Amino acid sequence: MEEKQTHEDESLDQIVKITKKKRKPQEPxxxxxxxxxxxxxxxxxxxxxxxxxxxxxxxxxxxxxxxxxxxxxxxxxxxxxxxxxxxxxxxxxxxxxxxxxxxxxxxxxxxxxxxxxxxxxKWAHLNERLAYEKAVHKQRLRTEIAQVKRVANYHIQNAERGKKMKAIEDRKRKQGKSFEEDEKEGDYEITQRETEEETMAKKRKLDSVVETSKGGRKKKEGLNKKSFFARTSLIKSIFSGGHDDDDED
Incomplete structure (x- = not known):
């Protein structure tokens, strides 16, 4: 009887162990x-x-x-x-x-x-999201700080430029010159960029000028040749006494 009881207790222990092994761990x-x-x-x-x-x-x-x-x-x-x-x-x-x-x-x-x-x-997903948001926040702060620095530098440069212009104006006034006249003399003329039609018209005009200059140069060369031959014939007639070489022969 006692052996039977001990056998049943051992079987119950085995069942409990098996169920514990089969039981899945809790997932969060x-x-x-x-x-x-x-x-x-x-x-x-x-x-x-x-x-x-x-x-x-x-x-x-x-x-x-x-x-x-x-x-x-x-x-x-x-x-x-x-x-x-x-x-x-x-x-x-x-x-x-x-x-x-x-x-x-x-x-x-x-x-x-x-x-x-x-x-x-999973909780790791939340950590990744928080790390990403933190990095984005830092990047946004860096961008805003850089923008503020650029604006501050712009105002500083304008202030320094204003001080320099005021010093120049004071110096010119002491010399008896007006600052407005110097500004007018130093003004730059701003021209508008030429259109495509204006560029082509200038090119055609330049080509025509070149062609006319070439034609004039050819005419001038012809005239120069004629005047050269006329001068040589005149000199030859003077020294030959009005007779050609063929007549002497």
Whole structure:
């Protein structure tokens, strides 16, 4: 009889061990709060949601635009991690669009929860998102600072230029010259860029001038040749006494 009892106890222990091995480990689940009531902080969130299940991590996004009050910081959105995703799903389904409730004197008694369960969302994803938003925020700050520096440098250069112009004006006045006349003398004439039609017309005009100059040069060369032959014949007739070489022969 005792041997039978011990055998049954051993079989029960084996069943318990097998069931423990087959039981899957709990997977955490994350719920998202799209709105955090005013002056609600991490401690109050843990106290409220901790009664439904074991909570792992909580993160509330601070509102950077709103000023912090003496009572506490103001948050815009939040994420809550439950160690069991089944509990997280149950909480999101049952508490979404319901009153927070609690004590009637509580400032959040008539507030409404806006909760959503994030499927396949891990806490590491939130860390990546926060790191990305932080980097984007830093880049935006660097861009704004660079823009402010450019504007400041522009105003500084204008101020220095104004001081130089004033010093020149004072010096000219001491010399008995008017600053306005010097400015008029130093003005630059700004011409408008030529159009395509104007450029082609100038080119055609230049080609015609070149052609006429070539024709005039040819006529001039012909006249020069004629005058050269006339001069040589005149000189030849003078020294030959009016007779050609053929007549002498």
């Amino acid at each position: 689940g994350v719920i998202y709060l799209s709105r955090i009531p005013a002056l609600m902080n991490v401690k109050t969130i843990k106290d409220i949601f901790g009664q439904y299940g074991e909570i792992g991590k909580v993160f509330l996004q601070p509102n950077e635009k709103a000023a912090n009050t003496k009572r506490g910081r103001i948050f815009t959105e939040g994420w809550i991690e439950f160690l069991d995703k089944k509990i997280a799903k149950r909480v999101a389904t049952n508490l979404n669009n319901t009153l927070i409730g609690g004590k009637k004197r509580s400032r959040w008694h008539d507030e409404i929860w806006n909760i959503k369960y994030l499927h396949r969302f």
